[in-house]
Amino acid sequence: xxxxxxxxxxxxxxxxxxxxxxxxxxxxxxxxxxxxxxxxxxxxxxxxxxxxxxxxxxxxxxxxxxxxxxxxxxxxxxxxxxxxxxxxxxxxxxxxxxxxxxxxxxxxxxxxxxxxxxxxxxxxxxxxxxxx
Amino acid sequence: xxxxxxxxxxxxxxxxxxxxxxxxxxxxxxxxxxxxxxxxxxxxxxxxxxxxxxxxxxxxxxxxxxxxxxxxxxxxxxxxxxxxxxxxxxxxxxxxxxxxxxxxxxxxxxxxxxxxxxxxxxxxxxxxxx
Numbered sequence: 001x002x003x004x005x006x007x008x009x010x011x012x013x014x015x016x017x018x019x020x021x022x023x024x025x026x027x028x029x030x031x032x033x034x035x036x037x038x039x040x041x042x043x044x045x046x047x048x049x050x051x052x053x054x055x056x057x058x059x060x061x062x063x064x065x066x067x068x069x070x071x072x073x074x075x076x077x078x079x080x081x082x083x084x085x086x087x088x089x090x091x092x093x094x095x096x097x098x099x100x101x102x103x104x105x106x107x108x109x110x111x112x113x114x115x116x117x118x119x120x121x122x123x124x125x126x127x128x129x130x131x132x
Numbered sequence: 133x134x135x136x137x138x139x140x141x142x143x144x145x146x147x148x149x150x151x152x153x154x155x156x157x158x159x160x161x162x163x164x165x166x167x168x169x170x171x172x173x174x175x176x177x178x179x180x181x182x183x184x185x186x187x188x189x190x191x192x193x194x195x196x197x198x199x200x201x202x203x204x205x206x207x208x209x210x211x212x213x214x215x216x217x218x219x220x221x222x223x224x225x226x227x228x229x230x231x232x233x234x235x236x237x238x239x240x241x242x243x244x245x246x247x248x249x250x251x252x253x254x255x256x257x258x259x260x261x262x
Contacts, residue, residue, distance in 0.1 A: 038202065038203055038221065039211070040208075040219070040221075042170070042213075071260060072164070072166070072259050072260060073166055073257050073258075073260070074260070075257050075258060075259075077257065077258060078255045078256070078257050079255060079256040079257075080253070080254075080255050081167070081234060081243065081253075081254035081255055081256065082243065082247050082252075082254050083252060083253025083254065083255075084253060085253065085255035086255075089168070089255075089257055091166070091221065091259075093202075104211055113211070113212065122212075122213065123210070123211075123212055123214060123215070124210075124211040124212050124213065125208040125209055125210050125211055125213075125215035125216070125219075126208065126209045127203045127205045127207070127209070127219055128203070128205060129202055129203060130201045130202065130203055130204045130205065132191040132194070132195070132201050
């Protein structure tokens with residue numbers, strides 16, 4: 001009987017430990033990052049597909065990575081809710097507005113922007129992230 | 133003394149198990165999905181206020197629908213071209229969650245008011261599971 005009780009106690013301890021461990025990791029995952037900043041590239045039409053595909057696309061990622069940016073959207077698959085969706089849509093997340101601006105003003109990015117300007121109808125802007 | 137040691141080991145083992153389980157649950161995520169709301173012009177600013185002040189547009193309501201605001205701004209800075217007057221980016225864990233947001237009756241209602249009081253477009257895009 002005594003052994004039985006000890007086993008139950010041990011089992012309960014293991015369970016309690018599991019719950020604590022689960023809560024700890026869940027807490028880590030829930031820790032939201034600072035709101036940061038985003039760059040949005042909104043392409044309504046690709047007017048020169050060859051230039052865009054061969055000159056722009058192969059160069060687009062390194063400058064983003066260099067400033068700690070992350071592509072969170074980079075797609076030509078959009079589902080309209082209302083109105084006309086873009087042909088291609090890109091959102092890049094940065095840790096801060098400073099990083100986003102440093103990316104935008106870098107020579108490598110300026111070159112990409114120039115290729116985009118001549119091969120697409122598009123616009124780009126930066127926006128602060130929001131705190132929920 | 134020995135019992136204490138066993139209890140401590142059991143607790144530590146449990147902690148590890150729990151941590152691994154939850155970590156696994158989080159890792160199994162589908163690609164995140166985003167809703168983009170791009171407002172060129174508020175044609176009826178007073179009418180549009182019904183959208184921004186609606187409980188359906190509150191972060192709490194969005195949380196209840198498993199979404200969160202990434203951007204909700206009227207101060208976008210142009211890099212080139214004309215920036216939107218107002219721009220909203222919502223993030224969801226999956227396409228299904230984004231669709232459920234769009235299908236909710238209170239969301240449909242504010243989207244309908246937005247369409248009437250602004251020049252705007254809205255769309256759903258799949259993101260990267262970075």
